[in-house]
Amino acid sequence: MAVKIYNTLTRKKEDLQTLEPGKIKIYVCGPTVYSKAHVGHAMSAMVFDILRRYLEYRGYDVRYLMNFTDVDDKIIQRANERGVDPFELAEGYIRDYEQNLADLNIKPASFNPRATQEIGQIIEMIEGLIEKGYAYPVDGDVYFRVEKDDDYGRLSGRKLDDMQAGARIDVDTRKEHPMDFALWKAARPGEPEWESPWGKGRPGWHIECSAMNLHHIGEQIDIHGGGNDLIFPHHENEIAQTESLTGKPFATYWVHNGMLQLGGEKMSKSTGNLITIEDFLADYSADVLRFTVLNSGYRSPLTFTKEVLAQSQKGLERLASGLRPALPGVKGASLEVLDTLAKAVETAQENFVNAMDDDFNGSGALASLFDLVRVINQTRSSGATDEELSAAQDKVRELSGVLGLMLVTEEAGTSKADAFIDMLVSLRSSLRQDKQWAYSDRIRDELLALGVILEDSKDGTTWRWGS
RNA sequence: GGCGACGUCGCCAAGUGGUAAGGCAGAGGUCUGCAAAACCUUUAUCAUGGGUUCGAAUCCCAUCGUCGCCUCCA
Numbered sequence: 001m002a003v004k005i006y007n008t009l010t011r012k013k014e015d016l017q018t019l020e021p022g023k024i025k026i027y028v029c030g031p032t033v034y035s036k037a038h039v040g041h042a043m044s045a046m047v048f049d050i051l052r053r054y055l056e057y058r059g060y061d062v063r064y065l066m067n068f069t070d071v072d073d074k075i076i077q078r079a080n081e082r083g084v085d086p087f088e089l090a091e092g093y094i095r096d097y098e099q100n101l102a103d104l105n106i107k108p109a110s111f112n113p114r115a116t117q118e119i120g121q122i123i124e125m126i127e128g129l130i131e132k133g134y135a136y137p138v139d140g141d142v143y144f145r146v147e148k149d150d151d152y153g154r155l156s157g158r159k160l161d162d163m164q165a166g167a168r169i170d171v172d173t174r175k176e177h178p179m180d181f182a183l184w185k186a187a188r189p190g191e192p193e194w195e196s197p198w199g200k201g202r203p204g205w206h207i208e209c210s211a212m213n214l215h216h217i218g219e220q221i222d223i224h225g226g227g228n229d230l231i232f233p234h235h236e237n238e239i240a241q242t243e244s245l246t247g248k249p250f251a252t253y254w255v256h257n258g259m260l261q262l263g264g265e266k267m268s269k270s271t272g273n274l275i276t277i278e279d280f281l282a283d284y285s286a287d288v289l290r291f292t293v294l295n296s297g298y299r300s301p302l303t304f305t306k307e308v309l310a311q312s313q314k315g316l317e318r319l320a321s322g323l324r325p326a327l328p329g330v331k332g333a334s335l336e337v338l339d340t341l342a343k344a345v346e347t348a349q350e351n352f353v354n355a356m357d358d359d360f361n362g363s364g365a366l367a368s369l370f371d372l373v374r375v376i377n378q379t380r381s382s383g384a385t386d387e388e389l390s391a392a393q394d395k396v397r398e399l400s401g402v403l404g405l406m407l408v409t410e411e412a413g414t415s416k417a418d419a420f421i422d423m424l425v426s427l428r429s430s431l432r433q434d435k436q437w438a439y440s441d442r443i444r445d446e447l448l449a450l451g452v453i454l455e456d457s458k459d460g461t462t463w464r465w466g467s
Numbered sequence: 468g469g470c471g472a473c474g475u476c477g478c479c480a481a482g483u484g485g486u487a488a489g490g491c492a493g494a495g496g497u498c499u500g501c502a503a504a505a506c507c508u509u510u511a512u513c514a515u516g517g518g519u520u521c522g523a524a525u526c527c528c529a530u531c532g533u534c535g536c537c538u539c540c541a
Contacts, residue, residue, distance in 0.1 A: 011471090029541070030541080031541070032539080032540075038541090040541055041541050042541090043541075045541075047541090048541095072539085073539075074539065156471080156536075156537085157470055158470055158536090158537075159469090159470090161469095162468095162470065163469075163537060225541095227540075227541030228471090228535070228541085229535070229536065229540055229541065230540075231471085231535095231536070232470085232471095232536055233536090233537085233538090234540090256541095257541070258472085258473095258534090258535085259534080259535065259540095259541080260541085261534075264533085265534085266535070266540085268539095268540060268541095269539085269540060269541090270538095270539055270540055271540090291490095295479060295480065295481095295490070296480065297480080300472080300473070300480095301472085301473080302479095303478095303479075305478095307478065307479085307491090308479055308491095310491080311478070311479055311491040311492085312491090314492090315479090315490050315491070318490070319490095321505075324504090351488095355488095361481070361482095363479090363480055363489070364481055364482085366481095366489065367481070367489035368488095368489085370488095370489055371489075374505095374506085377504095377506070378505085380506095381498095381505060381506055432500085437500060437501070440500095441500095441502080444502080444503090445502095453504080454502095454503080455502090455503055455504055455505090456499070456500095456502080456503080456504095457499080457504090457505095458498080
């Protein structure tokens with residue numbers, strides 16, 4: 001069975017068919033680096049990280065690019081406000097973002113192109129577009145001629161006529177059509193500038209992505225991703241520019257994630273309705289966000305509330321419960337029970353792949369893991385040994401890993417405190433044998449306050465670090 | 468005003484023609500000195516109103532509601 005992907009271009013799920021067998025080229029729109037990134041960026045990055053990890057798991061050789069827009073009006077404005085160099089400002093936020101991604105367990109891209117490093121390519125493209133009649137210079141600016149592009153609007157499902165009707169459009173009489181967009185902007189005093197055939201200036205927003213693609217992965221790519229707020233105008237314009245120049249379909253699949261909702265509204269940099277990734281990670285683990293993203297459809301809006309995060313936290317604990325060791329003093333489970341476990345491993349594998357194949361259904365993939373965890377826990381309760389549990393637990397780790405979940409719990413045997421905790425637990429066991437409940441409960445309570453969870457069973461006491 | 472997405476159990480949600488996955492929370496139970504964990508049992512007819520069909524959460528139309536885009540935005 002093939003992987004199915006929902007394609008914004010056709011509004012349908014389609015079988016994934018790559019340009020080259022076994023290889024897949026993915027380009028994802030990264031942030032404009034003028035401020036700290038927020039959880040919405042994290043969500044988007046995670047969605048495509050999951051997509052990428054899964055395609056790798058399915059055996060594809062993935063080339064994955066994510067860009068940085070490092071020259072733009074807002075960067076310049078912010079830099080001027082602070083009296084710093086715009087390039088340095090951008091550089092700082094790029095480093096922050098890379099750190100954010102690492103903290104979120106998001107795999108680094110194969111390459112991170114930057115707008116400022118593509119100026120030559122950009123100028124070349126614009127020249128090509130002018131030559132073909134798709135662009136025209138005015139007073140040092142260069143605009144794309146939307147009316148020349150018959151397909152314009154096909155990604156976002158708009159028509160030029162519809163858009164003029166109610167939209168607020170700046171009346172720029174120099175433009176031939178109100179929807180014509182800038183490929184090149186003439187420099188104003190004090191702004192970063194590059195030499196060009198049209199005078200000093202800098203690239204427009206959309207052209208950089210087209211240029212980076214062309215330069216680093218080619219005229220045609222398999223998947224182009226980003227937030228659904230980029231569909232129009234950004235991706236629409238990318239298509240217009242690239243395809244007008246090359247005459248070939250740009251990306252086969254356009255994949256867009258839904259917006260993160262904070263307080264019933266889109267989390268957004270420009271409105272300030274946001275929580276930075278840094279602040280989020282101060283309170284929650286990366287897994288909590290990843291679980292939340294996985295559990296909701298990546299194309300739907302994701303409700304971001306404390307309650308949802310708490311639910312994710314509990315869900316993760318449940319997944320991790322499957323990884324706990326055998327009960328103390330067990331002699332092994334029956335063949336029948338072990339057979340059920342082995343079958344559950346197969347079923348989980350199958351359900352997992354089926355779910356993920358179907359447009360990266362994370363919720364379904366998690367369900368397959370929960371089902372397996374339940375059977376593991378049943379098996380453990382039936383007296384299975386660590387060895388008998390290990391294959392199933394490895395499967396949980398393997399599949400969680402494909403989703404990018406770490407499921408790391410601080411394990412016994414890794415801390416200097418272990419010996420002391422063991423001693424207290426052993427002391428408490430003696431107290432319990434003498435029915436000294438007051439003292440034994442006090443030890444349990446005080447250890448709990450220190451983050452150590454004790455669990456008694458009739459065959460002894462186990463302990464683990466809480467989260 | 469235009470375009471698009473969505474509305475499934477208290478909450479997060481999967482499911483796109485054949486009588487509703489999973490997680491959280493809740494209730495009852497097993498185990499336990501108590502507790503915790505784990506396990507077992509249990510909880511919905513799918514916004515509303517029409518229509519198509521032998522049969523619809525799933526297709527069509529209308530209504531209501533939510534969100535996104537149309538200006539920078541993941």
